[in-house]
Amino acid sequence: MLSVPAIADSNMPPAYWANRQLPDPRQESAATKLMFEIRCLVCQGQSVADSDAELAGDMRHLIRSRIAAGEKPNAIRAWLVERYGNWISYKPPAAPIGWPLWAAPLLLLGAGLLLVRKRISRRRAS
Amino acid sequence: MSRALRFLPLALLGIILAAMVWRLANPGDSVVRSKLAGKAVPAFSLPAAIAGKPALGSALLATGQPRLLNFFASWCVPCIGEAPVLDQLKRRGVAIDGIAIRDRPEDVADFLARNGDPYQRVGSDTDSRVQLALGSSGVPESFVIDGRGIIRYQHVGPIEHDQIPLILAELDKAK
Numbered sequence: 001m002l003s004v005p006a007i008a009d010s011n012m013p014p015a016y017w018a019n020r021q022l023p024d025p026r027q028e029s030a031a032t033k034l035m036f037e038i039r040c041l042v043c044q045g046q047s048v049a050d051s052d053a054e055l056a057g058d059m060r061h062l063i064r065s066r067i068a069a070g071e072k073p074n075a076i077r078a079w080l081v082e083r084y085g086n087w088i089s090y091k092p093p094a095a096p097i098g099w100p101l102w103a104a105p106l107l108l109l110g111a112g113l114l115l116v117r118k119r120i121s122r123r124r125a126s
Numbered sequence: 127m128s129r130a131l132r133f134l135p136l137a138l139l140g141i142i143l144a145a146m147v148w149r150l151a152n153p154g155d156s157v158v159r160s161k162l163a164g165k166a167v168p169a170f171s172l173p174a175a176i177a178g179k180p181a182l183g184s185a186l187l188a189t190g191q192p193r194l195l196n197f198f199a200s201w202c203v204p205c206i207g208e209a210p211v212l213d214q215l216k217r218r219g220v221a222i223d224g225i226a227i228r229d230r231p232e233d234v235a236d237f238l239a240r241n242g243d244p245y246q247r248v249g250s251d252t253d254s255r256v257q258l259a260l261g262s263s264g265v266p267e268s269f270v271i272d273g274r275g276i277i278r279y280q281h282v283g284p285i286e287h288d289q290i291p292l293i294l295a296e297l298d299k300a301k
Contacts, residue, residue, distance in 0.1 A: 010201045010228035015253040041158055041263040054228065055263070058254035083261035085161050 009054055017064035018057030024068075031064045034073040037090045038063070038080060047090065160261025160269075160280050167195075167275050168259045172249030175226040176235045182223055182249030188275030192300035193221045194293070195269040196245070197257060200229050200237035202265040208284035209241035215290060216244040220297060224248040227257055227265050268293070272300035 022028040032049065038059065040051035048056040048063070066076050077089055086092040162168075167184045174181035187193055196212060198205040216222055224245035226234045234248065251257055260269065260277070270279035270293070279296040281289075 010199060011233065012228045012230065012252060044156060055254055055257075058228075059258065061253055062255065062258060080258075083161055083258070084158065084263075 014054070014057045015061035017061040017068075019060075020064075022064055022068055027067050028064075030073050031067040034063055034067070034076060035060055038077070039088050039090060041084070041088070157282050158263035159282065160277070162261045162277050163280060165277060167269075167271055167277055170249075170256045170259060172225065172251055172256060175224070175229065175248040175250035176231050176238070179245070180247040182225065182247040184275065186247065187223065187271050188273065189221075190273040191221065192270060192272045192278070192297045193223060194297065195271055196222055196224050197227055197262055197265050197267045198224055198237075199227045199265045200233040202227075204284040205237075205266045206241055208266050209244070211285045211287055211290065212244040213242045214287075215285075215293060218290075218294065220294070221246055225251050225256055227251050227254055270296045270300050276300075 022031060035049035036047045038048045040046045040048050040053055040056045040059070042053035042055050043051045046056075048059045063076055067073065077091075080088050086095070167187055169184045171183040171185075172181060187195065194212075194215065196208075198208070212222055222244050224247070226248055229237075229250065229252070231250070234250070238245075238248075249256070257263075262269075262280075264282075266284050268281040268285060269277055270281075272278050278300040281293065281296075285293055
């Protein structure tokens with residue numbers, strides 16, 4: 001009787017394009033660039049290029065086969081975002097919810113200057 | 127500066143620390159949900175997973191009645207626990223179709239023989255293509271699909287015995 005493995009991995013080999021480079025170097029370069037920008041669904045802190053998860057291999061296979069078929073990387077990214085949301089891309093689009101992040105350094109700098117303006121003017125006066 | 131104002135940076139630090147402690151106690155939800163709820167099932171056509179069981183295509187999911195689409199695999203341990211629950215659902219009249227992820231026919235046949243077969247059809251998705259097309263991220267997962275082929279509800283993880291009323295309610299809502 002076979003024992004059930006502790007790791008939930010299939011018995012099947014990786015998908016064809018999971019670990020093979022595309023023959024066309026320009027396509028492979030576009031595919032690699034995209035793979036580093038798509039988050040792995042299983043190991044959510046890694047890109048699919050870095051992750052060893054089987055599903056990451058299948059996502060690499062998906063990306064490479066579509067690029068080989070002539071699809072544009074941004075179209076593939078949009079397809080994935082449509083299914084999983086913006087977080088799956090390491091290059092999310094600039095959404096209004098992000099503006100505090102960009103404005104905060106400027107605002108803090110401004111607040112800091114306000115705090116020290118009295119000291120600057122005092123020094124100038126003396 | 128007024129006497130009270132000098133405590134402002136300390137108060138700010140207190141707020142930030144409180145926020146961090148709260149987040150440690152209430153970690154964010156890392157479950158991946160498909161964004162296709164409410165949209166039509168993407169077109170797909172999968173070969174039969176085992177001989178003697180019909181193959182599965184997206185066209186066969188729009189039958190006029192809600193169906194349950196279950197992603198499973200023979201190497202998926204929680205799927206073994208889910209099998210009796212699916213059997214219960216089947217006995218209550220739920221139409222269940224299966225998609226076997228990254229599986230060989232002999233392993234699927236073995237799994238169904240050992241754990242029961244609640245499926246009307248089983249498709250074989252050896253490179254997770256349909257799984258990715260539906261916005262699923264692992265096994266087991268189940269989707270409630272209404273009679274017009276629209277995805278109405280996604281259940282991530284195995285359906286537990288006490289979640290049977292929930293699934294039946296979702297299927298009812300999809301009528």
